[in-house]
Amino acid sequence: MTVQIDEVLCSRSAGHAGAEETSSFPTLVLPRRGVFCYHVDRDAVIADANTALLFHPDRPYRVSHPIDGGDDCLALRFDDEVVIEALGRRATSAAAWFLPGPLQRYVAAVAGAALVAREPLEREERALDVLAALTSAPRAHADLRDAGRIDAVRQRLAASVGAPITLKALASDVGCSPFHLARRFRAHTGTSLHQYHLSLRFAVARALLREGADDLTDVALRTGFASHGHFTTAFHAAHGTTPSAWRSRVSVLHRKTIEIAWPTGRTRNARANSTNTIHGAQRPASPPCAAKYDNSA
Numbered sequence: 001m002t003v004q005i006d007e008v009l010c011s012r013s014a015g016h017a018g019a020e021e022t023s024s025f026p027t028l029v030l031p032r033r034g035v036f037c038y039h040v041d042r043d044a045v046i047a048d049a050n051t052a053l054l055f056h057p058d059r060p061y062r063v064s065h066p067i068d069g070g071d072d073c074l075a076l077r078f079d080d081e082v083v084i085e086a087l088g089r090r091a092t093s094a095a096a097w098f099l100p101g102p103l104q105r106y107v108a109a110v111a112g113a114a115l116v117a118r119e120p121l122e123r124e125e126r127a128l129d130v131l132a133a134l135t136s137a138p139r140a141h142a143d144l145r146d147a148g149r150i151d152a153v154r155q156r157l158a159a160s161v162g163a164p165i166t167l168k169a170l171a172s173d174v175g176c177s178p179f180h181l182a183r184r185f186r187a188h189t190g191t192s193l194h195q196y197h198l199s200l201r202f203a204v205a206r207a208l209l210r211e212g213a214d215d216l217t218d219v220a221l222r223t224g225f226a227s228h229g230h231f232t233t234a235f236h237a238a239h240g241t242t243p244s245a246w247r248s249r250v251s252v253l254h255r256k257t258i259e260i261a262w263p264t265g266r267t268r269n270a271r272a273n274s275t276n277t278i279h280g281a282q283r284p285a286s287p288p289c290a291a292k293y294d295n296s297a
Contacts, residue, residue, distance in 0.1 A: 003127045004077040005115050010036070010070040017064035023055040026083040027075050028130065030111050033207040034071030035158040037064045038096070045096045045140055046151045047071075048158045049203030050104050050189070050196055052134060054083070054095040061094065067159045072207060074111050076127050086131040096140035100191035101199045105238060107133050108206070112250070138190040146184045149174040153185060157197045161204045162222050167193065202238055205231070209247040216243055 004025075012018075017039050035048045038055075039062040046066070047053050055061065057080075065071070087095075099107055107130055114126035141147065152174050157165070170193065171178040185193050201223040208219050220231030235243045 002077075002079055003114070003124050005111075005123070005127065006075045006077075007115070008073045008075050010034075010065075010072075012065050012070050014065050014068045017062035020060045020062050022060050023057050023077075025057060025077045026080055027055040027077045028083075028134075029053045029055055030074045030076070030107065030130075032072045032074060032108065033204055034069050035065070035067060035155060036071045037066055038094075039064065040094045043094075046154050047096070048154060048200060049108075050099050050191075050199050051140060052097045052099055052107065052137070054087070056094045059094045066155050074115060076111065076114070076130065078127070078131070082128070083131065086128065087134065097134050097137040098140055098189045098191070099137055099199075100189070101195045101238070103133060103137060104199050105202070108203070140189075146176075147188065149176060149181070150185055150188045153181065153193070154189075154196070157193070158200055160224075161197075161201045162224050164224065165197065198234075198238075201225075202235065205235065205243065206246070206250075209243055210250050212247070212251060219243065 008029075017037070029047070030052050031047050031049050033049060035046060038045045038047050038053055040059050045051075045053065110126050110129050110133070114123050114130065117123035117126060153170050156170060156173060167178045167182060171181040174181065176184075182193060185196070189196060191199075205219055205223045208222065213219050216231065217228040220226075220228050223231070225231035225234060232242055235241075235246070239246060241249075
């Protein structure tokens with residue numbers, strides 16, 4: 001079995017969908033920060049840190065960004081037979097899942113551990129654990145009732161990680177009652193509006209900590225928490241550790257060099273970093289998302 005794990009960072013501004021792209025292998029994409037829209041056939045799926053997407057090699061796609069800021073994702077590429085065995089018929093086409101709070105944090109932690117694993121066996125098993133977790137996750141369907149409204153609300157939540165937001169304002173934005181929105185959002189995503197927004201805020205906080213942010217008060221305020229203490233308490237409750245301890249652990253892990261096996265049998269020495277890089281291969285600054293999940297050397 002071959003597993004390739006890449007960090008993919010895109011700085012594209014909001015705008016129309018880019019050129020059509022393809023993925024050479026089944027690729028599980030886990031957004032860590034930001035939001036983008038995945039266009040395949042006539043469907044469009046909003047992807048944020050609370051979702052997982054399967055890019056299928058038989059389904060050309062395009063990517064657009066509804067808000068500025070680009071995105072930061074992990075991309076896990078698998079052999080076809082591995083994905084089919086793990087996900088069954090769901091692996092035969094493009095698919096998307098919602099990851100409610102605890103599941104999102106579990107998937108993020110396991111995928112992150114796979115990224116920095118130095119032994120192939122550990123990397124492969126952790127990657128398979130990510131696939132297995134999706135079997136219990138609710139599917140994202142573009143054709144469900146009120147899906148358009150829910151996607152608009154998700155975009156608003158992603159764009160407002162550092163600002164207070166009310167149910168009344170969200171409902172007014174999409175033209176329905178607060179009661180109806182709260183019920184339909186939970187039915188569609190498997191979690192509440194508050195928990196969904198909180199998970200997005202934690203995702204941005206983890207990204208800032210992963211990048212080495214020193215000022216925890218600044219991180220707290222940028223992610224909508226009232227103070228350093230408020231942020232630390234909430235982060236510890238969700239992650240089982242303090243923000244500073246989490247930052248220290250991740251900083252050590254991301255300094256490790258990972259050797260990744262490629263499907264052709266070649267290997268590359270890769271270092272996780274914060275540039276627009278797919279491990280070991282610098283992507284051109286413009287356009288930043290070109291061949292975003294391409295498997296070429």
